[in-house]
Amino acid sequence: MDGADYLHPGSEWAKEPDDIDSIDFSPTVTIMYFADDDTWQAVWGGREQLGEFEGTREEAIAWARERCNTIRIYSPSEGDIVDLVPDE
Template structure:
């Protein structure tokens, strides 16, 4: 079986949404951590990618704040993507 063609029947995340027009595609920055490279990557976009940055966590947050008010970041504690509040570092 080709792995690319397999989707578990209960994996709701793999399903296409019923109403794509109802999804909020306003620009956001998502920041993730790559442990094997010890680097943080920020990706800015909505329906299309507007930019990306790699560097330290602090540099990625500063880059994101210059571009967008809505920032999501990978939390090493929660092990999930969370909203970054305006005063969070």
């Protein structure tokens, strides 16, 4: 299953970029939810993947915080990937 299957159709994340060179590839962690097996997967990277983790939502967030300040997470209520706020 593709992560884009979870995204809202109007999501900026699901669109192809106009100019690949204008994209900020600074390291980030993106956390996605997979309902089929009730797991959260965190992927850390920029232009290349630096690591990945699978576990509960809380475990994925803790793993992400150890590696990076910029964390994005899938929000079931929004149907989109959003920035993780510091106190979440």
